[in-house]
Every structure is written in structure tokens, then in C-alpha cells.
Amino acid sequence: MNSASAVFLATIPSPDRGVWHLGPIPIRAYALCIIAGIVLAIWWGDRRWVQRGGTKGTVVDIAVWAVPFGLVGGRLYHVITDWWRYFGEGKDPVKALYIWDGGLGIWGAIALGAVGAWVGCRRKGVPLPAMADAIAPGIVAAQAIGRLGNYFNQELYGAHTTLPWGLEIYQRFDPNNPTIPDQGPNGIAFGNIPLADSPVHPTFLYELIWNLLIAALVVYADRRLKLGHGRAFALYVAGYTLGRFWVELLRTDDATHVLGLRVNTWVSGLVFLGAMVYFFLARRRGPREEPERLRGRDDEPAADDGKVGDRQE
16 A cells, blocks of 8 residues: 555545436435434424423424524525625626525524524514523534535535545536536536645534534533523523634635634624623523423413303393
8 A cells, every 4th residue: 555545544535426316306415414404403402392391392383483584594694795606797696596505604594593483482472592592402413414514515624734534625527527627516526636735624524523512511501500591592602603713713715804814703703702791691580491481372271252151141
């Protein structure tokens, strides 16, 4: 075995593609990972909601509002912060709608998803902060699963590295013409030709592992401290943004910069500070919400319609 082969075996290979076809139907790894993450977040959130005293199925009902809002918000954030990918000379603005090709900003997803969750909570008659606490570890675990989609799309990576867990990234080509380079999610790596900087830091993997650790931290702290009033959610946000801050510093893929730093680095730092302030200030609201507050309108007895049997006056 030559030295080049030994180095290759010490690195992480990338998939040769992120899209497969069943006849005319494209099966996209990124979309499958997003869907799997959403399913996990709803399932885990519902279990935690019931354990806290809520009604089974409430999280599913609220997800009907939160998930679409979150997807729209995530895409809007991505398009606004990376507008140059879709608008300008030689660009195709219609591709801003191609959510299946990747590109969901977590900040927009959380912000607009919270609006959808607020609508759902209002309709169900349950407090939004308590719901946020229940779904917090499921959301960050879903984000970890979503990072696998970035692996298949060969995106969100860092600079060149000689570490044994370096990620091999390959030149991809147009599936219909192997002579035309196409590094997008639809490209295929014919021959697995490494790019110039390969291997690179697998920053998607760093964030994936960090997210799973944050999910465990939120569950542990929630059990020990009986967190309520949105404090478990604030802990998730603070923990996630702390990790996202240093991961962004490692990334070298194209991104919008402000004052020399990636825009997501700035947002991570600011959101971290806000989450920590809320985490400590919310202690003043007292202990965790009582189970009776979590049962909402579904558990209310039917209103008396004023009729008592068939008695006639």
C-alpha cells in the first residue's frame, strides 16, 4: 500500500451524489434528512409534553402550524443573507424557491416557526414557553439529522486539514454530461476526483456531534432543575449558538460577510447573549408550570347548554 492510499483510508469519504432517481422521481438526501428530523422532533416533543402533564397529540397539532412557518422562515433567511446566489447578472431568481436543493437558515426557521407555534398554542389554549421547553431537545436533535443532508450535498465544510477525520470532497459533474463541472446537489462525482483543498474539516460533523451533546445537556438540566417558562428552550438556543459560533469560524465555503466575519457568526454571538439573559431572568417567574396549565382546551368539560333532561316548565 502506498502512502497516498494510506492517507485516503484515514479520511472520511464523501458520497458521490445527493440525489437518486426512481424513474422520473428524484429522491433527495437533504429532503429525507429534514423530514426525518421533523418526525423525530414531533415524536420526542410529544413524549416530553405528556411527561410534563400535557395532552397527547398536542405537539402534532401545533406542528401543523409551526413546521410550514419554520420552513418558510428558514428559506427566507437563507435567501436574504445569501441573496447573491439567486439575484444579479447570470442568476436565476426562481431557484430561490428550490428548497430541496438545500439552504435553510436556522435563525429564520426558529423565528417564523415560533410564530406558527404561537398561533397553534393560542388555538389549543396552552402556554408557548412550556411548549418550547418540551420540544427543545427534539429540535436540536433534528438539526443534527439535518446536517447529514449537508454531507450528501458536499457543503458546510472547512479548510484543508491533515487530521485523520478530514473529509474528502470530490469534483462533481453534470449527470448528463461528465465533462461539465457541477458542484451543486444534483452533481455526481464521477471517478471521485478530490478537489484542491481536500481533505477538509468536516464542520457539518462537528456541528452534528455538538447538537447531540446539547440535546443531552438540555434533557439533563431539565430533569435536575425542573426548568420551565421557556428556560429549557433558552438553554438549547444558548448551547447551540455557542457551538455554531466556533463552527462558523472554521467554515470556508461561500457566505455573506460583515466586517470580516460570516453573518452567521455575528448572529450566533448576539443570539447567544440574548438566550443567556432570558435563561437567568426567567427564574423570576417561579417553578415549572403546573400540569393543569398544559392541558389546554381539549381537556375542558363541555359547556352546560342550559338543558336538563326533558323537563318542561
